[in-house]
Amino acid sequence: MNVEENMIDVQSWTGRTMEIGFTMTAQFQIWLVTQGEVEVRVNGTRSRLRAGMALLLDRGQITKVERTDDSFHMTMVQVDPFDLMAAPLADCYVTPFIETIGHHVLHPTEPGHKAVLETLHKVVRSLQKDSAFALLDATLQLAVVWRYWIQRPPVTRLHGQERMQRMISYIHDHDTMKLSLEDIAAVGGLSRAECCRYFTKWGDTSPLAYVQVVRMQRAARLLRDTDIPVAEVANRLAFTSVSHFVQTFKKVHNRTPLAFRKLNT
Structure with a gap:
């Protein structure tokens, strides 16, 4: 499913449709695993994502899907973080962080992660509603996720x-x-x-x-x-x-x- 004007793009992926290999993120991207598991490398570091976990990716991250379960299902949300807030706020809370937050794995058993995961599920539910405020609700919820993410320690881009x-x-x-x-x-x-x-x-x-x-x-x-x-x-x-x-x-x-x-x- 795609939101009007592609401001927020939401796609569903399964074990059959998820291509094995490298991709590069062009925007703020969230992988929300709802079933099965997937093995992925992010900038060369291997992670295994299981149902209930999520992967946050900023721009320019190199991901490589290596294997998925047959039962695997994932929702991918992609948005330009500059679309999440007004320009003056974006100058303060997006521009300084846009390429320093790297990637982050969310696990429901980790302290503080559960609330962020619940917010991500709210984003998907909001966009699935037939509501005049669906896009507004999803945007506000994604701004909350972005706020959580930029408070994490900055990440230096890898050599090469x-x-x-x-x-x-x-x-x-x-x-x-x-x-x-x-x-x-x-x-x-x-x-x-x-x-x-x-x-x-x-x-x-x-x-x-x-x-x-x-x-x-x-x-x-x-x-x-x-x-x-x-x-x-x-x-x-x-x-x-x-x-x-x-x-x-x-x-x-x-x-x-x-x-x-x-x-x-």
């Missing part, structure tokens, strides 16, 4: 974070192409060996292995959202052999393209 962001963005922007290790390393201003070390540190993977994951995620979207033949999907992703494409797809998604399409359409 911008390099990693550039390389991940490049891979996603060229996911129909066969990228080389040299291509990726050059975007990050690194040697090939340094590039490999970055991906190992931040995601326990190699650059080229991640390229394959991203390309197969593109393939999955094409299979799920269109009715084009498997051979055409392979062709769009620059595979010269359909059998090679099928083998690669099965390695990532644990089923053939046709089986995947049947399960997801």
Whole structure:
């Protein structure tokens, strides 16, 4: 579901729809796990989120979903914090903190976390109501969450974070192409060996292995959202052999393209 004008974006994710791999947050983002569990790395640090827990992310955080349960369900709320209050207040309570709060895991058994989690659930319930004040209520509640968050100790951006962001963005922007290790390393201003070390540190993977994951995620979207033949999907992703494409797809998604399409359409 999306709120009018996209001021507050709310999406539901399940084990089937949550893509495995890196993403980068462009806005204030909240992951509220309601069922099952998910294993995720945030800036290279692994966390396991279970039902009832939440993850708060500020802008520019590098996340990597590694595994989800089949029963996994999560609500993701995304909003620009500058939209939560008037400009004079934003100058005092958003601008100084916008890139220093990092990420934070909320657990219902931790002191002080329960009240914030309850407020997050109120945000989702408010946006689900057919009410003229739904957006106002959700905005006020998110401002309370933001107030809690900016009182936490500031976080220093990690060394190399911008390099990693550039390389991940490049891979996603060229996911129909066969990228080389040299291509990726050059975007990050690194040697090939340094590039490999970055991906190992931040995601326990190699650059080229991640390229394959991203390309197969593109393939999955094409299979799920269109009715084009498997051979055409392979062709769009620059595979010269359909059998090679099928083998690669099965390695990532644990089923053939046709089986995947049947399960997801």
